[in-house]
Every structure is written in C-alpha cells, then in structure tokens.
Amino acid sequence: MSKIISVSCIFGSNVFFVLLALLGIRYTGVENSNIYIIYTLFITTLSLLLFFHDALMKNRKMKVTLLFIPIIIFEIYLLTMLFSDVSSLASMFFYYYLLWSLPAFFMGIYLSWDNRHEYLFKSLDLILIFGSGAAIISTIFNVIQGSYSQGLAGGTNQTLSYVSAFVFGLNLFLNFSKYNIVRFRFAKNRLYNIFCVILLPFQLLSVIISGGRGGMVLLIIYLILFLIKTIKSYHSVKLSLFIFSVILTAMFFSFSLNNEIFNSGLERSFAYVGSGGLNWDGTSNRDSVYQDAINLIKERPLIGYGLFGYLSYYPNPHNLILEVLLSGGLLYLILFILIVFYISKKYLSITKKNKDMQFIGIIASFPIVMLMFSGTYMVSSELWFVLGFILSYKEKIE
Template sequence: MIYYVFLFLEFLYPSFNNVFDLPYSSTVYRTLLLVLSVLVTIMFAKFVLKRNTSTKFILIIFTTLLISIFIGLTISKYNKLSYVALVNYSTFILRTIPSVFIVPILLEKSKNWHLQKIKILYFFTGFSLLLFIIRNITTTFHWATINYGGINYNDFTFVSAINILFGIVLIENKIKTKTLSRTLFFVLLILLLSFATLFLSAGRSGIISAIMIVVIFIFRNFINFRIKISKFILSSFLIVVIFIFFSLLSRNSKFELVSAGLERAVGFINLGNTGPLINWSNTSSRLPIYQDSLKLFFERPILGHGIGSVYMIHPTAYFSHNIFLDLLIEGGIMLLIIFILIIFKSLLNYKKYEVTFHSEMSLYVLVLTFIKLFTGSNYLVEPLFFCSIVMLLMSGHKYKLNESKN
C-alpha cells in the first residue's frame, strides 16, 4: 500500500484533510513526503539486492540521475534559486526519482494486488468527495473559492480526475473478467459523483484529461467488432447513466455551478463564433506566458538554457504551463526530439507487446498527466508522468522477477 500512497500522496492528503476537516499544512505534507520517499528508496535498495536488475532499467535509472546532475549544473550556472525553484527541485528529488525506482517493484505485483490498492483509494476518495458535496450543498460558493482539504479548484479537479481513472480501471476489469460483483453499483455511483465534482471544479486540464480517459475506455471496450454483448451492454449502460445524470443536474438550480464550471472549462474555445479558434482572454493569461517562453527558446534554440532553468529565467511565470515550451526552453530542439522519441517508444511498446494490466493502467495515467503538462504543469514535478513512461518502456521485457542473485 505504501507505494500507492507515495505515488498519489498529492491527491490523498487533501482528501484526508477533507474527511477529518483538517487544515492543509505544508509542513505535514512535506514531512510525509520525506518519510515515504526514504521508505520507498530503502525498499527499492532491498529489491535490487535480491534481483537481477535488467540493463534497460539500469539505463533508465542512470538517465534519471543524469537529469539531477544537469539540474545541479543549471543551478550553479544561474545562481538565482528562488523559493519556488527550490520546492520544485526538491519535489523532483523526493517524488519523481523514487517514482521511477519503484517501477520494477510495481511490475512484479499481480493485477489483483494492484486492484485491491486502487479499490481502497477509490472508495476513500469517493467518500471524501461525497462529504464535500454534502457540506456545501446548502451553501453558495463559486469554483474560484473552492477549498477541498486546503487545495484550490485546479488541484481539486485532478483529485476527481484521478478518481475517475481509478473507477474506469475497476470497471474495465469487471468487463474483462465478466464478473458483476456487489461492489459494481457503488463503483458506478462513485464514478458519477467524481464526474459531478470534476465539472464543479471548472479545471480545464482535469476535465479534458478525464474525458480523454473515458474516450479511450470506450474505444477499447465498446468500438470493437469482436466485443461480446455483455461488454456492449455494460459500456452502453455506463454512458447512458452518466448522460442522464448530468442532464438532470443541469436542470436543477442547486447544481447550477456544475454547468457554470463546465462552461468555464471549455470557454476558451470559440465554436461557431467568428474570430480565432482560441479565446485567449479566457485562458488564465496563458498567451503572454507562451510568448515569453518562445522568446527564451529563440535565444538558445538548439541546446536550450539548461534542465530546470525555466524556474529561474522565465520573466512572467515560474514555468511555461506547456511541456513542449518548457522542453524547448531547457534543452532546445535536441531535448524535444529526445522526448518525442521516448514517448513514441513507450507507446510502441504498448502496441507491440501483449497488453497487461500494468500497461493499461500506465496508458491511462500517461494520458491524464500529459494533458496536465500540456496546459498547466511542469514535467519535473509530475512523478506519475515519469512512472507511467518507465512502466510502458519496461513492457514486454523478460524480467527475471523470481530469480534471486546467486
């Protein structure tokens, strides 16, 4: 369980605060993160000592540590270490690097082991979201003033999005195993609740990523000519119930904020209106950030300013809020090409080798985190992004999981 708590601590901690009505404490969060990071690293060291570590994974670890060295060189070069930069670099060391370390451990675990952990997190987060709705259903509040366990509306969006991902994984497993357990009703109920809080939060990237996950789920389980009628019925039922649920909510005055949040989330797109496709006035001031990012890129277009440099040199924000622009600033065209090749290789592995639970879960996580990085985060502080890529890169590898060293 410790591995899942470590990977999803960013979302679990505010959910815990919300359940027990506790204030958010940066000190508590960072202490938990430090303790979990140390424990995970120790477990990884024990794992390596008892296993034949693959050459591929050794190369991945070397690459991750090399990024840390490049960050150190960048810090020494610019010598402008702000508080935000320090926090983000610490996050990379304490969260991102260990998230790569635990990949072989997660690969060794069975599907049932993963499903048990996902189910626990799913029902706990669902309970927390339900409490949040109950506490606020009779009050007047706006998405911009949402306080869920100490986090704002944008972070709250991804709590809902992650829970939707968990729900989709659980439902997909039920479809594949052709089992209709008693918990399926509650899984569907929490999924609907997670969608309600998702739209209420009005976070663009979270809403888009959740929709993309549902699209992939439908494509994998519904748009398939070999699909059996039981799968067809279950998938169709899920889609219809979600549609009816939100149709009712949109007509209920108590839930006007759900539709208002959705309008805010997609309001940056000019559909059916004259003018450009993107309404930049409704993108949280992204345009000047992107423009300054492009200026930094053109200053050093080939090799960039150094890994992690965007935190110290960007004039209007701490990062570009777009993974491609951040990569171009920090490593130029060369780093962007390397990144595209890595993503291509990870997706090729998914398509090439036999699809497993690990690769399916990793694909969903990769989609969610990539959209988050495309619109509002930085790649160095997204451990789930790194973890999902490494998981996919390790797909199909003949891993000697049960052989101890002689």
C-alpha cells in the first residue's frame, strides 16, 4: 500500500487522470463531481502520515534546511496576506502547493531513506503500461470525436501530450538501455520487450494527435538523450530494436497522413517552428505573454513582486525563468541558479557512483520541460519530489 501511495503522490494529478482514462470516465470539473477533491485529500493525507510515521518511529535524522523550505514558503504566504492583497490565483497556487507539492517533497525525502527509491524504479514499468494505456485510449477517443481538445479523461490536451511523451521516454530507457534496476519478472520477458517496441509508435502518435508542443519537445529531448547514451555504449541489439520501432512508426505515419485530426495535431505540435526559425504565431500568443511579463520585470528588476504577490499583477507567465524574475527579481534568480547548480552537482555525483540513479533525471526532465512552457513550479509534484530526493539522499561511502 505504501508503494502505491508514494507513486501516486509523486505523479500527483496525472495519476488521477490516467486512472479515469483507463476506466473510461471523463472528469467534467468540481462543479459536477467531488471525486478529484476526495482523491487529492486521500493521497495527500496518507502521504503525510506515511512520511511522519516513518520519520518519528525510526527517529530519522534530517537536514534542518529541508524543513526550512516549506516553512519559508508558508511564512511568505502569510506575510503576503498581512501586508498586501492576495489574489484568488495566488491562494489557489498555495493550496495546491500544500496538497501536491509539499507531500511530494516529503515523499522524495522518504524514498531517499533505506534504498526505497528501488520501489519507485520497480514501479516504472507499471507507470509505463498504465500511462500508455490511458494515452492510447484517450487518443482513440479524440480521433473518434475529431478533436484533440478532449485531452486525457477530461484533463487538458497538454496533460495527454506530456503523459504520452513521458511514457515514451520511460519505454526508451527501461527497455532499450542497459540498467540494473530491480524490475518485475514480467518486465524481463522477451515478449514484454516486443510489446514495448510496438508501443513506441502509439506513444508517439498520442503526442502528435494531442497537439501538445511542450510534449513534443519533451519527447525529442528524451530521444536525443537516448541516442547519445545508446551510441556511446553501442548496444547493437537495443539499437536494432529501436530502428525496427522507427520503421513501424514510419508505417503508421503513412497510414495516418489522410487523417484530419492527425494532420492538425502534427501541425500544432510543430507550429512554433518556422522557415526562418522560431514562429511566434504558433505559440498561442506566448510572445505577447512573455513581453507583458518582461515589462513588469523591468519595473522591479531587483526584488520582483513576491513569491505570491506577483500574481496580483499578472497571471502565470508560463515560463520558469520569467516566473522567478517576477517573484524575486535578479536577487532571487541568482539564488535560484545557485540552488540549481548545487542540486545538479549532487545529482551528477550520485549518478557517477550509481548509473541507475539516472532515472531520477529522466523523471526530472518531465517537469523541467513543462515549466518552460506552462504551469508553475509551485504546483509541480514531480519537481518537488526530485528536489526532496536529491537534497536528502546520502551518498554511500565505498
């Protein structure tokens, strides 16, 4: 049970929509159903109980700085309430931080103890299967409906795009790269490997038909990282299987070219690419969104508008760097860069001693790419899990 709770906590609301898609249910919003609220409170409560029970019963020793992070965020929100008006959007971000990001942060700490990350790595094959099933079912539904906007079980088409790209990446690294992680017995079967080869074109088509630009960028990044790793290690069998899957994908493309929703999804997935470089007309007005955010940053370049205060001036800028600058200006950006540098350095040190830990980076790629195009880092359970895990993980001395 603890394994199911930990995985559900890490991948947050994405698990909710994957489960609904597999059940053939479409979520129509809180105004029609409380199921999302019930699910969120259930996972959040059990995750926190799991973490604090283990921390107290086993008298875990934690770095004090780990507890400072959520305390500082909580205090900043309270100070914003006391000294300025807090927008409804800021309150919503804070509540979702408490419900998804904070438990995921603690779950990262929890899984860093006693090699529990092996639970997560072992469950990646299940995430691959369930996520692929949900993506394919939703894609088929979208094709029948003739619209990519149906998304993943009532979620946005962006959710479908990123989930499809993520399971595509998992498929590549789990089944076509050499790792020594603990896996289920069925995952070691040759028939399962063949099944995963067949899944690749379907996962790619799900990304394309969803029309998600960010998901396509994530898929391309996974593909580049995989090719670099495969060519360096030169696994001929793995490479041959991958080439075979590429041929399958090309065949699927040839059959799909006359499909209207496929063509519209493909056009939208690469709409930002123009003959002369970046085409801003195909970015859903991101150029005007970014320009408005930059104009606000110029007014307060040094200290910004506050972690939650900027939302009273401007909604989410859909870009991680711009959000940091709006929140705390250049001072916060410098601090942010130093934190990223420290985490990256520790991650490289961890993976140097244990290459299997590269799966933490594979998971991290998902929210990092997404946050460059949409969302907010305050509400990203996958990102906060990675943050908690790397900061808490203690490297074993050989």
